[in-house]
Amino acid sequence: MFLSNPFPYSTSFRNHFLIASILSFIVVFILVFLQPFGSNNFSNPYKNLYFIRYEWICFIVYIFFHLLSKWYYESFKIWKWVEELFFCILYLSVAITLAFIYTEVIINKSPEHLTLSLFLFWFKHMFLGFGLILFVLALFFRHRYASKKNIIKDYVFSTIENEESKKKTILLQGTMKKEILEVVTSQVVYVKSEDNYVTRCAFS
Structure with a gap:
């Protein structure tokens, strides 16, 4: 009704x-x-x-x-x-x-x-x-x-x-914790780990 x-x-x-x-x-x-x-x-x-x-x-x-x-x-x-x-x-x-x-x-x-x-x-x-x-x-x-x-x-x-949502970020940190990479989530296409390196594809 x-x-x-x-x-x-x-x-x-x-x-x-x-x-x-x-x-x-x-x-x-x-x-x-x-x-x-x-x-x-x-x-x-x-x-x-x-x-x-x-x-x-x-x-x-x-x-x-x-x-x-x-x-x-x-x-x-x-x-x-x-x-x-x-x-x-x-x-x-x-x-x-x-x-x-x-x-x-x-x-x-x-x-x-x-x-x-x-x-x-x-x-x-x-x-x-x-x-x-x-x-x-x-x-x-x-x-x-x-x-x-x-x-x-x-x-x-x-x-x-x-x-x-555009300002949200994530931190990528290796097992040795010597380097920290900050990534804006709205710009990331994908992140791939290759041995001791991290490949990041993102929009500029």
Whole structure:
């Protein structure tokens, strides 16, 4: 099952800071320019400032869960599709929940609307609206940046390994131990002993 397959994970805070910024910008862009869910009916001189705070919520929640996921990854050295999907769902669920509280308490100034029925209604519409878009984009960017980093890491490791292998040497020593010949293994074709002499064929 694909859920048990490994998913590339990046521990780079810079990468996740960038991902959080992109996702947050998309949220505020949709709210300000597309004005879904009747947000165009919200008339307030500080309307855009109120909307920008949704961006803050999205950004802070992502960074918080990134730090938790990083701790999990470094502790258990595992990150599969099941963990990745759980991360994205949890991130979006918490962000939508905080956005609901912010909307009713700060924007609408109606804390009495913090009821389970209204929350479930809000959650369903927000998840099917914003949530699915952010879910797909989060998976895409997280996979892209993690895969890119792993490719670079593998290339660097392979390069270092090749350089180290070129530097490996062996020492040839006769029974009298009077002379020692140092040979770079990566340059040797063959070594043949002839009586008291050693014939070495190598690349220069």
